[in-house]
Amino acid sequence: MHYTLAPRTFLFSHYFYTGLRIATGIVGLAYLTYFIAGLPSAMAVAIGALCTSLMDLPSPLRHKFNEMLAGVLFCSLVALVVGLCSPVPWLLRSVIVLVSFLASMMVVYGRKAMPLQFVALFVMMLSSEEAATPLQALHQGALFFLGGAGYMAYAMVVVWILQRRLKQQVLAEALYELAAYTSTKAGCYDMAQPLSAQMEKLVRQQSTLAERQQASRDLILRGRPAKDEEVLVQVHYAMFDLYELVLATHTDYVLLRQHFAGASVLPLLGDLIGKAARDIESVAYAMTRGRPSQRTVDYDAELRTLAATLRALPPGEGEAAEAQAVLRATSNKIRETIAMIARLHAAGQAPQGALPMLAGADLTPFLTQQRYSLGILLANLRWTSPTFRYALRVAMAISVGLVSSEWLPWQTHGYWIALTIAVVLKPSFSITRQRRADRLVGTLIGCLLTAVILRFVHAPAILFGFLFVATAAGPTFLYVKYRYTAIAASMQALLLIGLTVPHGAGAIGERLLDTLLGTLIATFFSYVLPSWEYQDLPRLVDEVLEANRKYVDDGAALLLGAVADDFHYRVSRKRFMDSLATLSGALGRMLDEPADKRRAPRELNRFTVQNYLLVAHMAALRLLLRRYAENMPRAEVEAMLRNGFAAVRASLGAAPQAVDSALDKAARQDPAWPGWGPLRRRLRMLRQDAAQVALASAAIGQALGRPAGTQAAKDDASLLGR
Template sequence: MNYSSELKKFLTSQYIYSGARIALAIVIPSIILAQFGLLKEFFLFPLGTSFVGLTDQPGPFIRRRNTLVLSVITFSLIALIASLVKVFPVAVYLEIIVFGFFFSMIGVYGSRLATFGSLSLVVLSIFIDGHLTGDDIVKSTVIFFLGCVWFFVVFMVVSTLQPYKLAGQVVGENYLELADYLRIKAKYYTKNPDFDTLLNQLISQQIKIKNHQEDTREIVFKTRKIVNESTTQSRILMLMFLNSIDLYDKLLTTENDYKKMHEMFGRTTLLEKIHNYLLTMADEITNLGIALQSGSTFKQITNFDTELKNIYDDFFDFRSHNFSPQAMEDFMMMRLILMRITEITDEVNTIMKVNSQDIKLAKSLSSGLDYSKFLPKEEKLNYKIFISNFSLSSRHFRHAIRVTVALLIGYMVSRFEILGIGHSYWILITIIAILKPAYATTKHRNLLRLYGTLIGAIIAYAVLYYINEPAILLVIMLSSMIMCFSLLKSNYFWAVLFMTIYIFMSFNFLRPGNVNLIFKDRLLDTLIAGAVTFLVAYFILPVWEHTQNIDLMKKSSRSNLDYFRFVIDHFLVKDIKDEEFRLRRKNAIIDLANLSDNFQRMISDPKNQQRKLETVHQFVTTTHLITAYTASLSQYAKSGHQFPEIDFEKWKIKISAEMLRTSSLLYKKDLDEQIRSESHIKPEDHVADLLEKRRAELETQALSDEKTFTISHLTEIKNIKELLELIYDVAKDQRKIIEEYLIYQSSTTAKQ
């Protein structure tokens, strides 16, 4: 691991930038108030700033601004209501039920409002017992309101001064994830690779890439300054993002028969050189991503063309000594691998030129795409959507009930005098932070919260025990605060650890000498909240991941069929819109990532809920292969070359029929007998005859010493046919997997 690059990636990321902005917005007013001896009296000011700051999720400026305005108003109202009803126990419980359910349910409108809802409940938890407001409720609420407004002011100023900052960071993050994907691909060229492990790593990385691409689409496509402005910077950011998607498509096309490759070329230095070359390219892409995140100038170090020529020379040298007519197809395979690497190199070279802010390239950016079609689906703020989710079949409804029940139990436990807690806010906050719609996520965060709190508390206790200098403690608190807000999304364990440290520091500044009490309370509250959360997540209307399998399988099966048909139509019609191709590719990749993500969460479910885990894994793997092989096929479709030797019409019918058989099983529809017969038709290709003819020619003539980067037409049609055969074989395997899965599901249902 290159620790220098990893540190640069983090220091230039949107996470550290956002974390530092929130932390400074909190600390600067706090220092000023402390200088005048007003911090204890106005402690609610920085508290309001922190809550509103956490609602600022990456996205288009208008949405971020509107969410912050909503947060300022809502948080202040919740603080006022909670403070007013604190002396009425029945009203407090009613408040928990109404607010707990409502602010959990608004997650139906997307992740942005889900975060806003969670933080609204955190505000409720802070003010529920009135220990912060005291007797002057109006004054306390106004101070809290001003703290909320302060972050909104900071946000508006920063956004005005740096309108492109977030867009540059998220586009750069896309390239960093692509570089990691390329590093995994490079491992296929090492000695004795573990193919199963590498495939799982690729699928996990695809989930990360999909999530980043979804976030970036929204930020780039829905930000007027990026889409509509004609400035070079805005056009280049747009083009850089579109090219990152094309690069990902090229990386998907590098799916090969690696086992066969190692059998033929494993003892040569060729594979090692390819491995090193791909790592070098990944490092350059990483440096490019860091430059985009930081807004600095990128300088390319490696001359890819020179390095690639050395690999080709090594290949031609090996071929001149080892080629035989019998090994012809093996060398064809290696030529195709090198060709795919060349295409990736060309794409990366184009990206480097665009990033160099070539004005001509920037102005050539096509505006023909309908950007609205590429945006992630987000529910409109329509009350009918909210009402329609009032059903036990809704994940949001079930989650809202779990949150409400957990908050009620947590609050009741906190009132038990025998426990000596005396307050309830930290139990409730911990429940809100841990309890998520998916059991697997809840379980994972529960453990991270416990470990992070324990280790952070020990570190903070030691710091406060041995260090008494206020200036040093202030630096530690500020650093911990920045790290906490920076890592809250990317690494929950470390975020909790630093959160615990800065909370200890904060309470020490407000009430020096209470470190033992803080240590005991923090750990006890976390243990209680963790226990409550686990029991509620497991027993109260749980949503197990296996219940989502069929729906996600249906979506991925359908999108792969649409993607394949569109690509094959490209060979037949040749008049295909680029926008339509991009849409189908996007849908196939997103549905694959969602299916893979669900499978990974399923692994964390209880053993008795991991229904046919291996079968689901096989379906995920075959879906990945179909998507990758179709992406490889699309490169030939877009090449503009003619391939009359391939019977594309019958291949389309044959493979589509096999995929439709899978869909009919998933949708439980009666299969048309014609479709079943169509899956067995034989395309009338002429590739085998041409290969035999070429092999016979090589028996009687010497191999040409000509060295060229281009590949022959025969090599192309051979690979196209192999891809079509692979897609058909994998589609057939997938259908058999579904047959087995549905038989198991039917038997399980019958037993129940």
């Protein structure tokens, strides 16, 4: 269950705060206008505020201002132009097609531009519902602008006052996802769970975690933190140190499962890691409440049992001895994880000395940048662009929806059909499919609830109260459980009609029928000019491989002491994880597409998992060298690391034997250093997983039909070589 859906944490999440803020702003502005200028003006102002509120996302203040200002100006212009064209049917239809196309092209700017596309379509539909004189169009456009600008001013002030609270909540969400990620790792020790399925689940959770961590970076690392925000910076950096430790821990599942299946030690390890996940969750829980976190989880009994189990292990030889060594190493890593969680608790209690930032470091590579240049839009005005084809698809679907509404036997609001199309029809077939189901079920439930409310409640003040709840619920669940948002949106629209047209009960049945028709049209057009996920897979695979190379190079430079700090290593790791998350997301969406549009799902699963393991091995190497730093024969270890990374870059040709020979020679020269065995095992696993990445990449190339001899194929064959 998403943490926002749990009653214990719902009221303290930034999703609930956002919904409450939006509802207060919209209903407050509507109520104020109602007392000053009457109900019709109040509804127009409320529509302007509602549209602007959809751009009210958790963002840095400057980004929020730019996003909301763009929404106010663009949507006010759409309302004015459509209103002026409304008396001329052919001109109105032409403008609707043009606005639908241009608004849908906005998604080229990424996820944050998608609300702007929807609100533009929303405003267009409402403005085209009734013919207006030029004076009426100017009046309605002015009211819309006042509502949008008023909400924008209100939201900017509230967020500025509560920006520390927002940072706490976004950081807490990243901690909740880290706890979920750690809990997923605990499942890898459950013999009842297939390891391959658990690893795939781990990679998917890693993608979600990366997204939440990026949101935390954008808010906490941008600009100079205020004095009362230094604790948040400390916790943020402690979270990433803990993340790297968890990432590096538990990569030897196969060996442990082979040799300790049926023994009590694997459930014991799973219990310890599960407790660690709950401990991390307690830090997030305290963060959402603005309190210092205190450790409440007790590991002592499990740690004593684990220590006794390790002491009782009989002497082993060969692979059995290696499995015992891995078990002891895993025990050490778990203890380090527990100690790191204690540091996370301490970081949340008070500022501790200097902030953990590199002096003068440019944090830009870690932050999301706004790029809304006209050149990006123009570059995608081509037939091969998925965004261009999506924009054509939306324009055609909405045109069909509006034309069909004129032929319906019941008195309909044509914009309901068009809005259903705008909500359901998304750039991705899989998201369209999910929205279709959520929209239908949500509308049905919302209509039934509203029918009950309008049957028994007639006082406007009480109806405004229900409207407030529906307005708050919509944005609260928009990115968590869209079905709940669909319920709230239906109630919101029908309650507005109930307030303005007291005897408009027939609108409930009409909305159901219009939603069904809009869904059918959207479903049909999801197959028109499609852009299937497999068409983009070659580019995404190549991006992962390129990020992989860069990460290995920067990791090698760090471990070999060629750089003074880990700044470039962290940047490369972030970019590698981002590219892997993008590929994993595309794979998940592809699996929701028709069966004949799926390509190499097993190979892609294998590719993402092996790349993930490669990152884990690199992080584990860092921890290994720290753990065995005492009396380390630096020159010999560095020579052996160079050979190991050369083996990876050379795609394992004859290099592995050379690495093993170099390691054996170094171990004979300095046999007292205890790190030789763990280092040998870690480098061997790194090479093996690099080889698996190469094999999976080549298999993907064959499945996707890449011709041999292309640059992509050569890259696949050499994997990490340059």
